[in-house]
Amino acid sequence: EIVMTQSPATLSVFPGERVTLSCRASRSVSSNLAWYQQKPGQAPRLLISDASTRAPGIPARFSGSGSGTEFTLTISGLQSEDFAVYYCHQYNLLWTFGQGTKVEIK
Amino acid sequence: QVQLVQSGAEVKKPGASVKFSCKTSGYTFTKYYIHWVRQAPGQGLEWMGLINPSGGGTTYAQNFQGRVTMTRDTSTSTVYMELSSLTSEDTAMYYCAKDDGWYDCWGQGTLVTVSS
Secondary structure, eight states: OOOEEEEOSEEEEOTTOOEEEEEEESSOOTTOEEEEEEOTTSOOEEEEETTTEEOTTOOTTEEEEEETTEEEEEESSOOGGGOSEEEEEEOSSSOEEOOOEEEEEO | OOEEEEOOOEEEOTTOOEEEEEEEESSOGGGSOEEEEEEOTTOOOEEEEEEOTTTOOEEEOGGGTTTEEEEEETTTTEEEEEEOSOOGGGOEEEEEEEEESEEEEEOOOEEEEEOO
16 A cells, blocks of 8 residues: 655645745655645645646635645645645545645744 | 435444445446545545446445445446444444545545434
8 A cells, every 4th residue: 555644734824925835745646645724624725636736716825736646736836715624635545645744824 | 416425324333334425427337446435523534445347346445445445337337335234333423535646526525323
């Protein structure tokens, strides 16, 4: 099983700040990685697929990068609606998720 | 538009089984796998398995082998998941998700509570 490790577990930030979330795979997943946002009481929502492709309707302040085992999700200019939990998800070999990073208001 | 609509919340006793549904619409049902993902209270996402609506073939996560059964009804574009031998650790929100490699559409979730 490919283990996905996200860091940090929690990120406290001010609105307007730029944030970078990390996701590491225990072995290469090529670019077969997605990022999701989940707000309380809601299903996850796709943000990024194939490591760097924004899903339809996702604002340009969300960007993804990386390949192989190291990936990042960057949110440039955090808005109030962006405070949520973010999960990475590999679909290269079966499917596994990271444990999530909670982005909270500082 | 693409929609996945799941059945309502369930309350079950330990040792029982539960079966719930995910009705799809807005796309060709047989073209995309459907996955099931669960989330225990306050926890992360756990992949449970998938079904190929075209032929009914399934792949289950090792953690659920022998306890989970995924089926589909092509006449109603609906997939089902049954989980047996429930324990309190199965208390969770269960989501279905459409596979486009990644999950581009999710159901709203079915809350399963296991309690004596």
